[in-house]
Amino acid sequence: MSETTPLSPFENEILAVMGAPSGVPDASTAFILSLKDRLHQQALQDLGAKPVRRRPFILQRGWAAAVIILLVLAVTVLAIGPQRVLAAVRGLFGYIPEVGIMQEGSSLRVLAEPATVERDGITLQVTEGAGDDLHTIVIYQTDGLSVATANSQGEGAMTGGLAMLVLPDGSILTQTGGKGKSWGTGYQTRLVFPALPAGADEFTLVIERLESMPAGAAPEDWQIPLVFETAPPDFEMLPVYELTTPTETLGGQDTALSPTDSAGEAAPFGIQLTLDRVVETEDGFQLQGHTSWDGQNYSLVSFDPWLAGTVTLSDAQGNDIPFEETQPDYSLGPVSPTSSMWALKTNSKSYPGPWTLVVSSMQVNQAVSDPSAAFSIDFGADPQSGQTWQLDQRVQAAGLTLHAISASLREHDLYSNAVLLDILMENDPAVMGIGLEDALNQPQEDQTAAAGGGPGSGRPQDLQAGQQVTSIAYFEMPSGLHSLTVTAISYLVKAEWRASWTPPEVSSEPAPAGTPAAAVSPDTVCLTDEIWQQLSSQPGTLPEGLGGRLLVETTGYLMPQLSLVNLDGSNRQELLLGGWGSISPDGSTVAYIESDGPSLMLLDTATMESRQVPGSVTEDYHAEWSPDGQWLAFVRSNDGIYVSHPDGSGMRQVADASEVRFLVGWLPDNRRLVMTSLGIEGSQTQVLDVETGLTEDMFVIENAKGGFVQLSPDGTRVAFNEQLFGVPAYGVYIANLDGSGKRLVSSLSSGANPGGWSPDGEWLALSVSVQETAGTVKKSVIVQPDTCQVVLLPDVGQIIAWSATP
């Protein structure tokens, strides 16, 4: 905002909710620099200007090397033939885990030894590095950061700064990309720089400000001297396979083809899918390729791997190979206005080849210049806000039918003269959106930009399936006969773009633990999408003798509504609005927190009277009762884990805030706590003896949010969440406390969370996310992991705890 008038107090409140710096996060430095580099490359093609003057020598040398490599590839193909090129080009690039794709051979240099700098208790260590003729990679990690300091200027404050390599002669290589992971008290970042000049093996990594820190909150201007050396002859790299086989494309076999289906063209709709290379990683393969299209027809073409049915990857036996989308290596290209890169990764190498990748749907954006693609509407002489016109008009655009059902005017009090025309449409199912223009809609004197129409920015209300709203903003109330012209359209096209690749033979290996693929027997996963579909929509019958009292929460205004209810849904007792509910072993007391409350609270479930835990403060939350009911363990925000008697006596810190910790619960001895602590690998489960302070590491959960762990009453097993590979959802796993015996219990693609064990430890309650018309709702099921019996519960709410019936 450029106005000089200071904001009012209420405007500052608005800012706190939705504005910078506290309401909305900033783009990360790594993203900004990565996009800058991409735009720069694109701009060189579009605008034809020379590269940035300040580092011409570095850029020219790197790209010259790339050109030479491509020429070598071309000559190799001509001399050897395409079938044998695969082996011939394999030796040019290799993959270094964590570092990425690098050139093999004499140009490869690697970090001679790690380098560490410590300042004010913060450690910065450069752990890996490599450089070739194309780029330089430096990986560093930090530890000893303070979460409180990271948030000291609000969660949306600008953090981090640029990284650069400074050479002895003073010249600078600026970071061009980066990606990292964090765990609260530390982070790891992979930095990308241009290629180092020949002979520049000693240089300084300069980091203006640590990634997670706002300005002035921590030591800045870090300088770390680094030394690179030529990679030894026996330096091992995983292979990268550059492919030259053209992509095969097929038309659909469905006889009821829509105009958007193709039939056997080499590049249907002018779109080509190319698999450029396959990178062998430690635990799988990365398939990298690009989509290219005819720029005369489309402005953009893309496919969404997460869209059901769009992309499949299968092995020689037709089994689905799980995959996830990942970031391609943009430095290897191609980059052009009519292509986009993509990359997929697998977590296994054991599927027999050939592998077949099939993309069956692409979204295309296309300009429309057909004057007949227009709707007409006669507003009459004196139209009014709220007035509706029945149109029932059909036009064709890009071979698709657009059906305008009706249109209504909406004069919003937001703008004194603004008028919005909402057109209700029911288009060909392949249409994702359209652009509309009214040539008679001209700006007035004080209006400088052209209005236009497109998919309504408002949320559609009461739309039926297949309907959508497109809106046009008018400079003034229209009147008379108008023509609404379709100027752009976005739609799905269907064909079968197919690519194949045969992986090298590898020794058979067990499928990754918990992978929901054909390699794992369905019997080992108790709750799958198929099983969920088979469950009756009505609650199931509880096994005889199985009961208990549930502490549940349902959505409240600011905080959840806590309630007690029997397992069969009977005898519901509404408690209060509160968060982080935890019920005492005898069922008499519920610990909770209030919105903006002063401390931990305790509710007597018989008298419904609440009291504060003396000595507790507003930062305290998530209390867990010891099995004998004599202790509460709880989290104090930014200050670790505490224990206290319910009357506040004996309150003390038992784990500090040097790591981001999540409390799980007490072991039966009433002396040891189970917790998780974030680290570079994920959430480390630990057992803490509150008397001695000794901590024992158990196993690591691959989860950046503590794992949502539920401890069985006998303390021998845990249930937790880990991301399912190839599915954007959490799976539920169980394991022994030491991590042994891990198995997948729920692989629902909509996600599920563990909600608590039964008192006898035989059953596990799960909260399942279900997509309904009104949105996502939570359903509860109980699962017996040992038998895989699954029972749908009544709509009791989200289960927090399961105790014996008092």
Next chain:
Amino acid sequence: MTDRTFRKALREKTAMDENPDMEEAELLDGNNRTPEAFEQLYLRHVQPVFRYLYSRLGNRADAEDATAETFLAALNGFASYRHKGYFSAWLFSIARHKAVDIYRKDREPAALDDTTDIAGDVDILEDVIHNQRREALTCLIAALPEEEHDLLRLRYTAGLSYSEIGQLLNRSEGAIKKTIYRLLARLESQLEDYHE
């Protein structure tokens, strides 16, 4: 390297990046449509565009995608762009359309590998709601009609001036000011009613 060399290099690098003397009009001069000029504009506007798109789309992945598509589209039209008023108005008109074009499926909270924002991760420790008034205001804003909500995004999330918003939405600066003032007054009144 010596400390003197380092500090000299840092000063030169900062000077090259900031380029404070190049006004927007110069950057958009028809004879200066260069990659460097576009880069300057990009660096000036990427954060407000990202924040605005994040506010609309609700997650970092979609916001990054939409931000990238916005600037790629802007670059595509940069050579023929006719500068009249505010570059930000043109840029945000693209961003608003890109926000609508994003149809990606929402992802679950990221696995450890993809997390780059430590502040976002730490936020999960703050499930405790401390500010009842702030939460009530959040609910009131979320319940606004989309046009009003978007107006607040443009003003307070993206940080656009009344003039810039006016050009973007085809309204005079005065009309935008009046509308926002009325909206704020209504929100403040509703907030006070809630607390009564």
